[in-house]
Amino acid sequence: MELKSVVPWGRSAAEYKRMFKLEFETFDGLKVLGVGDGPASFNAEMSRSGLDVVSVDPLYQFSREEIAARIKEVTPWMETQLFELADQYIWEEFEDVAALVRARLSSMDTFLADYHAGKKQGRYIYGALPKLPIESASFDLALSSHLLFLYDDMLDQEFHLRSLLALTDLAAEARVFPIVNRQGEVSQFLNATIQGLEEAGRKCSLERVEYRFQKGADMMLRINRR
Template sequence: MSDQHHLELKHVVFVGRSWEDYCQMFNLNEADLQGRNVLDCPGGAASFARTAASKGVEVTATDIAYYFSPDELLAKGLEDLQTVQHITSQREDCIEMRETNPRFASFLEEMTATLHETVADIREQGYGTRYVPGRLPNLPFADGQFDIALSGNLLFIYSQQLGRDFHVEAVRELMRVTREEIRLYPLVSTDGQESPFLQDVLQLAAQEGWAAEKLPATYELMPGYELLRLIRN
């Protein structure tokens, strides 16, 4: 794989969440997704696409990490989870969260299990259908290929690593490949403050004729956060 992909991947952790977590992050339920062609970008190590398939919901997961082999993904994911474990064991707010939020106490075990599950599914499926290598802001999909796109834990949260241009071009690209709506979560960067690029994305939405609304998310691990729903007019 190219050095560029290695460099880009270095700054972002390869972890993933479950179907239930996605429903909470994006304020969705199964009925909202049935019969729709869904894009998960970035899919990361999330088991959302696999669980969706078992429910008859068609999800395509794309991620820059899928340019790597399953062995490389597992190694990167396990290393990233160790880093997360180290950081969260030092930070006072995380120590407090672990004591008060039962979900926080178990999230590393849950994410480790999800990583193993997803890498096993990638091995079984191969790349090309459910898991498609792709790099924002240039995705390998046709205009309007998806009814709805979900983008969790990449935009806004990495505002210190990914700049304004990346945010605007990434959302413009999601608009290109999506016919109906896009949901982005969360709207804050890692310091818990609203991302400085949210206003740029809202401006883009207005320019491109997409309605925007903030909705509450109910993801137990990050209580009180919101998502942005963009709807093509």
């Protein structure tokens, strides 16, 4: 992956909690794997609160300085894109494009401030689906936010199935949000992926969540090992 092909853009822990219906009473040894977390502040914020989180992303091959410079470079372009595509979003979570950009930059600052320490502690690992560089199947929960199904014009059916089988080998449960692509249409690969997962002995359910931003994106896929 080349840095110039990367558009770093990360969400907050509060957004993750609502996208994935995370209602932990207590962390109590819970281990979470965030795949494709990129520059989201989920890992930084939740680790600070005591949750055991490991994030894996190809972005983590780059240094803090490289990622920070790339964020600075892409922000004006992202802002223009958001103005152009504003009618694809529900402007309640964020009042307008300016508020959204402020929130994303704040989350990414939190990530950048945590990145050095997190890498040393093994919380940010360079790797990519469908095969992650993790051996131990010791996770309780794996999360995929804004990667699977969203980019179904770039990632094929086999990639989706292999990735979700791998995630549910590593974790007892996986949750994916959203299940729509960038046009807000249910991904062309959703049904076949669910069928493949069920045939491989996984149990799948689609659940509505409270989080609302992209139009059409209000469902999460939950997958459990039987």
